[in-house]
Amino acid sequence: MANHIFVLVAVMLMAGVFGGLVNYYMQSQYDPDTTSLPRSLVVGIGASFLVPVILALVNSDLITESSQDSTRFLIFTGFCLIAAIASRFLVTSVSDRILSEARRAREQSDRVMHELYLVQSELRPLIETETEEDLKIEPEPLTPEEEPDVTTANVLKTLGNGRYIFRSLGGLCKEVDVDEPTMVKTLEIMVARNLAGRITGKQGVRWHLTDGGRRLLARMS
Incomplete structure (x- = not known):
C-alpha cells in the first residue's frame, strides 16, 4: 500500500509538471506578456494533487482500484494530466466548492443548534415541573417485631x-x-x-x- 501511494505521488508530480508546461505554452500563444513558467508549473502541480480531493468529493474508488487494475491507474494518470492542463479553472472551481460545502455545513449546524435550543427552552419548564425532588428522609428505626435474628x-x-x-x-x-x-x-x-x-x-x-x-x-x- 505504501509503495502504491509513492507511485501515485510521483505520477501526480510528473503530470503536474507536464500539464503545467502544456498550460504555459497554450497561454503564451494568447498572452505572452503575463504568462509565467514557474507559476504555471506550481499551479499545474497543485491542480494535479487536487485530483484525490475531487475523487473523494464524488465518492469515487478510482485510487483504490488503481492498485489492482493497470487500466484504472492509467485513467487516474489522465485525470491528473487533465487537471494540470486546466489548472487555473480547476483550482478556482475546487476551492469554491469546498468553501460552499463548508458554508452549507456551518449553516446546517447553526440551524440544528438553534432548533435544539428552542426544544430545550420548551422542555425545561416541563422537566423542572415533572422532576421529583430528592428529599432526604431518615430511615425509621426497626421495631422489635421487625428486628431480624x-x-x-x-x-x-x-x-x-x-x-x-x-x-x-x-x-x-x-x-x-x-x-x-x-x-x-x-x-x-x-x-x-x-x-x-x-x-x-x-x-x-x-x-x-x-x-x-x-x-x-x-x-x-
Whole structure:
C-alpha cells in the first residue's frame, strides 16, 4: 500500500509538471506578456494533487482500484494530466466548492443548534415541573417485631451485597456458615415475610432479595 501511494505521488508530480508546461505554452500563444513558467508549473502541480480531493468529493474508488487494475491507474494518470492542463479553472472551481460545502455545513449546524435550543427552552419548564425532588428522609428505626435474628440478618447481607443476584442454597450455607436445615428454615421465613424470593431454573432453585428485603437491609445499615 505504501509503495502504491509513492507511485501515485510521483505520477501526480510528473503530470503536474507536464500539464503545467502544456498550460504555459497554450497561454503564451494568447498572452505572452503575463504568462509565467514557474507559476504555471506550481499551479499545474497543485491542480494535479487536487485530483484525490475531487475523487473523494464524488465518492469515487478510482485510487483504490488503481492498485489492482493497470487500466484504472492509467485513467487516474489522465485525470491528473487533465487537471494540470486546466489548472487555473480547476483550482478556482475546487476551492469554491469546498468553501460552499463548508458554508452549507456551518449553516446546517447553526440551524440544528438553534432548533435544539428552542426544544430545550420548551422542555425545561416541563422537566423542572415533572422532576421529583430528592428529599432526604431518615430511615425509621426497626421495631422489635421487625428486628431480624442474627442468621436472617447475615442472609440479608449476603443476598444484598454478594457477587451474584441469584444464590444457591449451598453457596449461602457456605458464606453464612450455617447448616442446610437452618438455612432452609431461615429462607422459608424470609419468603413468608417477603424479604426473599425463590425461582426455579435450569440449574435448580435459586434465592434472591426482594424489594422488602432491600428496604429492611437499608434500615439495618
